[in-house]
Amino acid sequence: MAVAIKMPKMSDTMTEGVVRKWNFKVGDTIKSGDILAEVETDKATMDLENYEKGTILHFAINEGDAVPVDGIIAIVGNAGEDFAALLSAAPAPAASSSNEKTASPAVEAAAPVVEAPVVNTNSSSGSRVLASPLAKKLAEAKGIDISSIQGSGENGRVVKSDVEQFKGGSSLSKAAPIVGKESYEEINVSQMRKTIAGRLAESKFTAPHFYLTMEINMDKALSARAAINQAANSKVSVNDMIVKASAMALRQHPWANASWLGTKIRFNHHIHIGVAMAVEDGLLVPVVKFADQKGLTDISNEIKVFGAKAKEKKLQPVDWTGNTFTISNLGMFGIEEFTAIINPPDACILAVGGVKETVGIVNGQIAKTNIMKVTLSCDHRVVDGVVGSKFLNTLKSYLEEPVLMFQ
DSSP: OOEEEEOOOOSTTOSEEEEEEESSOTTOEEOTTOEEEEEEOSSOEEEEEOOOOEEEEEESSOTTOEEETTOEEEEEESTTOOOHHHHHTSOOOOOOOOSTTSOOOOOOTTSOEEEOOOOOOOOSOOSOOOBOHHHHHHHHHHTBOGGGSOOOSGGGOBOHHHHHHOOSSOBOOOOOOOEEEOOOOOOOOOHHHHHHHHHHHHHHHHSOEEEEEEEEEOHHHHHHHHHHHHHSSSOOOHHHHHHHHHHHHHHHOGGGGEEEOSSOEEEOSSOOEEEOEEETTEEEOOEETTGGGSOHHHHHHHHHHHHHHHHTTOOOHHHHOOOSEEEEEOGGGTOOOOOOOOOTTBSEEEEEEEEEEEEEEETTEEEEEEEEEEEEEEETTTOOHHHHHHHHHHHHHHHHSGGGGGO
């Protein structure tokens, strides 16, 4: 008996999937456990495992097409079996998103050729020139100073033929016409980008954001990092130190490690920190779980593994779920300060700028110093200004005196 294989829900936020590659073709025999296809979800490209046995009778969508969760993607049964009834009962598939990463052809043929109009100056002569209206228009169009033309009409009036036969003399400056084509290209939105857009729009327009910015002196943090890297096999980054310091600060300020649930506020006893990472199609946020209980080198190694998996789109749902607080760091791109949109269900996200070498007052003296700006975005339904400020001050104390993180 023919059966329909449907698109499974492969992540908690998945609403549709794109079949990137079929591993079999119509007419092939498959069994339970075979990897039928590669499916792009909103988070990663994942293997679609088959649980049916039989012959592939039909593929409902092509490679590159999107289909909603529970939509039919293939029919499996006995060779030659009629499966029309299964398809007729199924809803229409979602619109194709094929060639998602390939720009559609630039639209040029339909775009008009735009030529900049030529603007002529008035005659340099102050005397009045007798000329027919048609001759004036023609001279203007040709960029000719009409006062330079000897008229052949009555009383020396310049007529059309005079302009047409004019060979030399003074002419008005005429810019070369600028001719160009209007063109553009459009690309289909990836599953990841669709989800990012939806979740961030929901967060921004649902959670009442407010922002707190603080400067942190990073002199001792940089010295501590250099000492750690000299002694340890694994290299620790400034971001690793921020993750550790944030986790320890959250232990003291549980309101910043909370979630808004509508009629309840959830205070998380565990501390799972999401670390935003840029990938080709957008942003992924793998989670360092129990970050307050891990050492700096452990955090560093875990984030490096996440980074490699994110670039290859190999992160799995277990890697990106469970965050209670998020950190977004753009310092490595030369950004000094920015605000970030809260990553649901968190109540806060920390936006981290780059460490900047500057001149400041150190121990009462003007000296070279290193400053880093951080901005905490808060959901005002959960976190008040005082709570956010206390969290930032505790974070500042850990980064300005890193030895406190090792007690």
